[in-house]
Amino acid sequence: MKQIDVKKNILQTNDILAKENKELLDSKGIFTVNLLGSPGAGKTSILEQLIKSMKDNVKLAVIEGDLYTTKDAERIESQGVEVIQVNTGGACHLDALMIKEALNNLELDDMKFLVIENVGNLVCPASYDLSEDIKITVLSITEGNDKPLKYPSMFQKSEVVIVNKMDLMEFTNFSMDEFYRDIKSLRNDIIVFEVSSRTGEGFQQLRDYLLNKIKEKGGVTNA
Amino acid sequence: MHEVSIVNDLMEIIQQNVVSHSLKKVTKVTLKIGTMTSVEEHALRFAFEVVSKDTEVEGAELKIETVEATALCPQCEKTFNITFLNKICPICNAYSNNIVTGYELLIDEMEGE
Ligand SMILES: Nc1nc2c(ncn2[C@@H]2O[C@H](COP(=O)(O)OP(=O)(O)O)[C@@H](O)[C@H]2O)c(=O)[nH]1
Ligand SMILES: [Mg+2]
Ligand SMILES: [Zn+2]
Numbered sequence: 608m609k610q611i612d613v614k615k616n617i618l619q620t621n622d623i624l625a626k627e628n629k630e631l632l633d634s635k636g637i638f639t640v641n642l643l644g645s646p647g648a649g650k651t652s653i654l655e656q657l658i659k660s661m662k663d664n665v666k667l668a669v670i671e672g673d674l675y676t677t678k679d680a681e682r683i684e685s686q687g688v689e690v691i692q693v694n695t696g697g698a699c700h701l702d703a704l705m706i707k708e709a710l711n712n713l714e715l716d717d718m719k720f721l722v723i724e725n726v727g728n729l730v731c732p733a734s735y736d737l738s739e740d741i742k743i744t745v746l747s748i749t750e751g752n753d754k755p756l757k758y759p760s761m762f763q764k765s766e767v768v769i770v771n772k773m774d775l776m777e778f779t780n781f782s783m784d785e786f787y788r789d790i791k792s793l794r795n796d797i798i799v800f801e802v803s804s805r806t807g808e809g810f811q812q813l814r815d816y817l818l819n820k821i822k823e824k825g826g827v828t829n830a
Numbered sequence: 831m832h833e834v835s836i837v838n839d840l841m842e843i844i845q846q847n848v849v850s851h852s853l854k855k856v857t858k859v860t861l862k863i864g865t866m867t868s869v870e871e872h873a874l875r876f877a878f879e880v881v882s883k884d885t886e887v888e889g890a891e892l893k894i895e896t897v898e899a900t901a902l903c904p905q906c907e908k909t910f911n912i913t914f915l916n917k918i919c920p921i922c923n924a925y926s927n928n929i930v931t932g933y934e935l936l937i938d939e940m941e942g943e
Binding site: 614621735756758 | 832835836839840842843847851853857861866867868869914915916917925927935936937938939940941942943
């Protein structure tokens with residue numbers, strides 16, 4: 608009988624590729640966001656709002672992860688922004704290899720801001736780094752304020768949470784107090800933005816935060 | 831759901847060792863999994879059974895050791911046990927986001943002949 612001392616990270620292939628992606632993006636000074644959340648939380652709607660107010664100041668691009676369709680990519684493309692569609696063919700998360708291939712097809716020179724819309728899922732993408740500077744998780748009011756405790760890994764790994772669909776607040780029993788209590792125990796330095804992609808409420812703050820991050824990463828903006 | 835992709839990556843590492851150590855059969859695989867990975871043990875075992883079928887790994891015992899979650903206290907600089915909802919140092923009451931263990935997804939060792 609042979610006993611083999613393996614001692615390896617099971618996801619090392621992904622982690623190595625993610626690190627390579629990150630080195631490339633760092634060398635170009637591109638601030639990168641991994642945008643996460645349940646299906647229907649409003650990830651694409653938030654992106655549409657952001658693009659509208661940012662595309663004149665910052666050269667940005669989007670990688671759209673989707674199980675099978677190109678719908679979200681078409682929504683982004685119609686705003687005149689470079690977008691790469693990645694179909695996972697049913698896989699529940701994007702991985703670093705998919706991002707590596709997408710980066711090969713993007714014009715990276717002068718780009719300052721890259722958003723990767725992950726597959727709608729609050730569990731699996733948490734284990735797969737892609738190359739991002741930060742993870743942003745979108746939670747919509749209609750999903751209920753118990754989501755962070757049901758999917759703690761995802762929220763704990765996110766630097767930012769966007770609470771979307773604030774316009775629907777009065778129709779739900781979403782408790783902001785409980786939400787803040789839970790999210791702060793998961794991670795007390797988490798940054799929260801309360802927005803509505805329907806009315807545009809809250810986007811000024813979100814945009815300022817992102818522009819500041821883009822600047823820190825070395826991107827010059829005209830804003 | 832991603833338990834299947836985790837097992838696929840795991841099988842790749844096992845297969846590399848099967849080749850480099852000229853094994854005919856793998857009898858045991860030991861993993862170390864952190865409590866903050868949200869990996870479901872049941873789903874992982876099921877995926878392992880399915881993916882290892884008709885390979886040298888079929889029938890191998892899958893041993894899963896749990897790694898407790900700990901954080902480093904910013905004040906007393908000791909590590910202490912945490913949970914998702916409690917990251918307060920028991921000695922000095924300071925909160926810590928500096929997670930040291932809990933996210934492990936490791937293959938520790940394997941046995942075969
Ligand atoms: N009322 C309201 N509806 C929204 C808001 N944001 C998104 N939606 C709607 O929610 C649905 C899902 O949005 P989408 O952006 O496709 O979600 P994704 O799956 O996370 O990308 C669409 O019908 C949107 O029109 C919002 O702030 N308020
Ligand atoms: Mg979408
Ligand atoms: Zn302490």
